[in-house]
Structures are given as C-alpha cells and as structure tokens.
Amino acid sequence: MxxxxxxxxxxxxxxTDEEFDRVMSHFxxxxxxxxxxxxxEGDTAHAHFDNFVVSGLLKVYHTSDDGHEHIxxxxxxxxxxxxxxxxxxxxxxxxxxxxxENSELLTIxxxxxxxxxxxxxxxxxxxxxxxxxxxxxxxxxxxSLLNNNAKERYEEFLSLYPGLSQRLSKTxxxxxxGVSRETLSRLSD
Amino acid sequence: MxxxxxxxxxxxxxxTDEEFDRVMSHFxxxxxxxxxxxxxEGDTAHAHFDNFVVSGLLKVYHTSDDGHEHIxxxxxxxxxxxxxxxxxxxxxxxxxxxxxENSELLTIxxxxxxxxxxxxxxxxxxxxxxxxxxxxxxxxxxxSLLNNNAKERYEEFLSLYPGLSQRLSKTxxxxxxGVSRETLSRLSD
Numbered sequence: 001m002x003x004x005x006x007x008x009x010x011x012x013x014x015x016t017d018e019e020f021d022r023v024m025s026h027f028x029x030x031x032x033x034x035x036x037x038x039x040x041e042g043d044t045a046h047a048h049f050d051n052f053v054v055s056g057l058l059k060v061y062h063t064s065d066d067g068h069e070h071i072x073x074x075x076x077x078x079x080x081x082x083x084x085x086x087x088x089x090x091x092x093x094x095x096x097x098x099x100x101e102n103s104e105l106l107t108i109x110x111x112x113x114x115x116x117x118x119x120x121x122x123x124x125x126x127x128x129x130x131x132x133x134x135x136x137x138x139x140x141x142x143x144s145l146l147n148n149n150a151k152e153r154y155e156e157f158l159s160l161y162p163g164l165s166q167r168l169s170k171t172x173x174x175x176x177x178g179v180s181r182e183t184l185s186r187l188s189d
Numbered sequence: 190m191x192x193x194x195x196x197x198x199x200x201x202x203x204x205t206d207e208e209f210d211r212v213m214s215h216f217x218x219x220x221x222x223x224x225x226x227x228x229x230e231g232d233t234a235h236a237h238f239d240n241f242v243v244s245g246l247l248k249v250y251h252t253s254d255d256g257h258e259h260i261x262x263x264x265x266x267x268x269x270x271x272x273x274x275x276x277x278x279x280x281x282x283x284x285x286x287x288x289x290e291n292s293e294l295l296t297i298x299x300x301x302x303x304x305x306x307x308x309x310x311x312x313x314x315x316x317x318x319x320x321x322x323x324x325x326x327x328x329x330x331x332x333s334l335l336n337n338n339a340k341e342r343y344e345e346f347l348s349l350y351p352g353l354s355q356r357l358s359k360t361x362x363x364x365x366x367g368v369s370r371e372t373l374s375r376l377s378d
Contacts, residue, residue, distance in 0.1 A: 062336060068336075070332060070336045072331060072332060084321065084324060084325050084328065085325045085328060088321055088322065089325075117314065117317070118314075125306065125313055128306065128313055128317035128320055131317055131320035131321045131323075131324050132273065132277055132320045133277065134324045135320050135323045135327060136273050136274045136277045136278075138324060138328060139261060139273065140274065142327060142330055142331060142334065143251055143261060145331065145335070146259040146260075146334070147251060147253050147257075147259045178334065178335045
C-alpha cells in the first residue's frame with residue numbers, strides 16, 4: 001500500500017527512503033466496506049484527518065433538511081479525501097463521507113500532516129500543489145454550475161472522469177451535477 | 190503599499206526585514222482605473238501572474254457564448270486575484286479580470302512566486318494556507334449552488350462579505366449567485 005502513496009507523492013517531489021519512512025510513520029491503514037462511513041456530519045472525533053485512497057471509491061456529501069443528498073466529491077483510488085473545511089477551521093464535520101465500494105485508505109491526522117509540512121519543505125510543496133489543483137478544479141465546477149446546462153455538465157463529467165461513470169449510479173451522478181435523475185436519464189439513454 | 194502586503198503575509202508567517210525585501214523585489218506596482226482590464230480571456234502574455242489587491246475592487250468572470258457574465262470571484266483590498274487555472278496549467282487565460290473601482294495591485298509573475306516558494310519554506314507555507322483557504326471557500330460555494338435557493342444564497346453572501354454588497358450593483362451580485370436580476374430584486378427590496 002505504501003508503494004502507491006510513494007509513487008503518488010513522487011509525481012510531484014522525490015523522496016529519499018528515510019524521508020518516506022518518516023512520512024509513512026504518521027499514516028495508519030484503514031479498511032472500510034461498501035456503505036460504511038469514514039465520517040458523519042457533526043462528528044468531531046474523526047473530523048481532523050486527511051485520507052489517501054489506495055483502492056475503492058468514496059463520496060463526500062451533504063444532506064439538506066429536506067433529505068436531498070448533494071455530492072461535493074467522488075474519491076477513487078489515488079485521490080485524497082477529507083472534510084477540508086473541518087480541518088481548516090478545526091471544527092466538527094460539515095459533510096458525510098461514505099464508501100461506494102470496499103475501500104482501503106492511508107489516514108493521517110491533520111496535526112501530523114501539518115507537522116510533516118513543517119518538517120519537510122518538500123511535503124509543504126506537495127500539499128500546496130495538491131491544494132492549488134483542488135482550488136482550480138473547484139473553480140471549474142463553479143463555472144460549470146453557473147454557466148452550463150444539464151447536457152453540458154454531464155458531457156464535461158464524462159470527459160473529466162472517464163472510467164468513473166461506469167462505477168456510479170445515475171442517481172449519484174445526477175446529485176453531483178445538480179440535475180434531476182429524470183433529466184440525466186434523458187441525456188444518458 | 191508594501192506595508193499592507195507585509196501585514197497580510199505576517200498574519201500567517203513572520204518575516205525578517207531581509208526576507209521581506211527579497212519578497213518585495215519580485216513584485217511590481219500596477220494601477221488600473223475602473224472598467225480597465227487586468228486580464229482578458231485568451232490572453233497569454235498577462236495570464237501567468239498573481240496579484241495582491243492593495244486597494245480597489247475587481248471581478249473575475251467568464252462570458253458565455255450567449256453573452257451572459259458569470260462571476261467567479263470578487264477581489265477587494267487584501268485579497269489575491271489571478272487566473273489560477275491558467276497559472277496552474279500554464280495555459281492562456283480562461284477568465285476575464287476587470288476593475289469595478291480604481292485599483293492598486295502588487296503583481297508577481299507565476300515563475301517568481303514559485304521561485305519564492307522554493308527559496309523560502311515560510312512562503313511555501315503561506316501560499317499553501319491561502320490555497321487551502323480558497324479551496325475550502327470554493328467548496329462552500331459549490332454546496333450553496335447545489336443546495337440553497339436564491340434567498341439562502343443571498344443571505345449567505347451578505348453574511349460572508351459584509352461591507353462588499355454596498356459596493357456592488359444588484360446585477361453583479363445576481364451574476365455571482367447564479368440567480369436572475371429580477372429574483373434578487375424581489376429578495377433585496
């Protein structure tokens with residue numbers, strides 16, 4: 001499992017064996033089954049962690065008062081997943097994170113991630129690049145929500161995440177795109 | 190002008206005079222009048238810069254094929270503004286940035302910003318924190334676009350950016366919130 005994380009980090013910064021051992025010493029393995037929660041809204045105990053997905057698929061979502069699920073992110077293998085708002089403000093969880101498939105994660109506490117960034121300039125660089133990439137992709141999604149109709153959003157999703165759509169139900173994709181299940185069915189048939 | 194930038198950076202990391210001089214050596218002053226462009230869609234020459242707003246107010250927006258303006262960000266004093274996607278992918282500009290008020294900026298090239306991050310771990314930390322804060326605030330906005338009705342979006346905007354709404358026309362706020370001008374008028378009267 002650690003090999004996959006090392007390859008992932010080394011796409012941005014090379015690490016010596018000693019450095020990587022030090023990085024790994026902060027991570028713990030977690031295995032979750034389909035439908036299990038990594039985090040639930042309101043939780044404080046598990047809110048301040050970051051998680052690298054070694055295998056599987058998770059969704060980050062918020063449930064509105066009328067019971068609708070709004071999906072902020074899907075997290076397949078080689079992605080990071082966390083409640084970044086809860087980490088940033090050191091607050092309780094504002095989102096739910098659950099598994100759409102059996103998943104294996106490498107988990108690090110927020111405090112230890114900050115410690116690694118402080119200790120290793122390289123890691124600070126790595127996580128800055130990741131945060132910037134995330135910011136850029138969120139901005140594209142905002143623009144898509146403001147600008148694009150259902151058909152354009154769906155086509156953009158398919159082209160950005162080829163391979164992911166086969167692993168997701170139409171209901172999940174519709175919830176991510178902010179369109180109704182019926183609209184998506186018309187588009188994808 | 191440099192004092193304001195120093196205070197802004199030192200909210201996150203303290204700098205020695207020498208360090209700050211080195212930081213400042215990469216910045217240039219730019220003054221723009223109301224309605225002037227900092228950047229236009231398709232531009233390559235001016236796309237790879239980051240800008241700290243010393244005074245004034247700018248908007249970052251995209252114009253759709255049917256002529257509608259979709260606002261990604263407002264940037265008042267003490268904010269950073271750039272085409273972060275163009276910077277990240279080293280591509281031509283995908284957004285327009287123009288001044289809603291006369292504005293004074295401190296401008297740094299993307300290459301020099303990266304150089305500062307490489308040279309000073311502190312600066313890498315500063316920009317990681319900024320990127321993470323930006324990511325978190327974009328995620329809140331996505332959730333608001335998926336989950337909230339026009340009234341809730343408007344109230345959230347007023348509470349997040351008190352003071353800014355008086356400097357913006359209803360048309361601009363409507364475009365940022367992704368609601369029609371008529372809907373916003375009904376809500377804000």
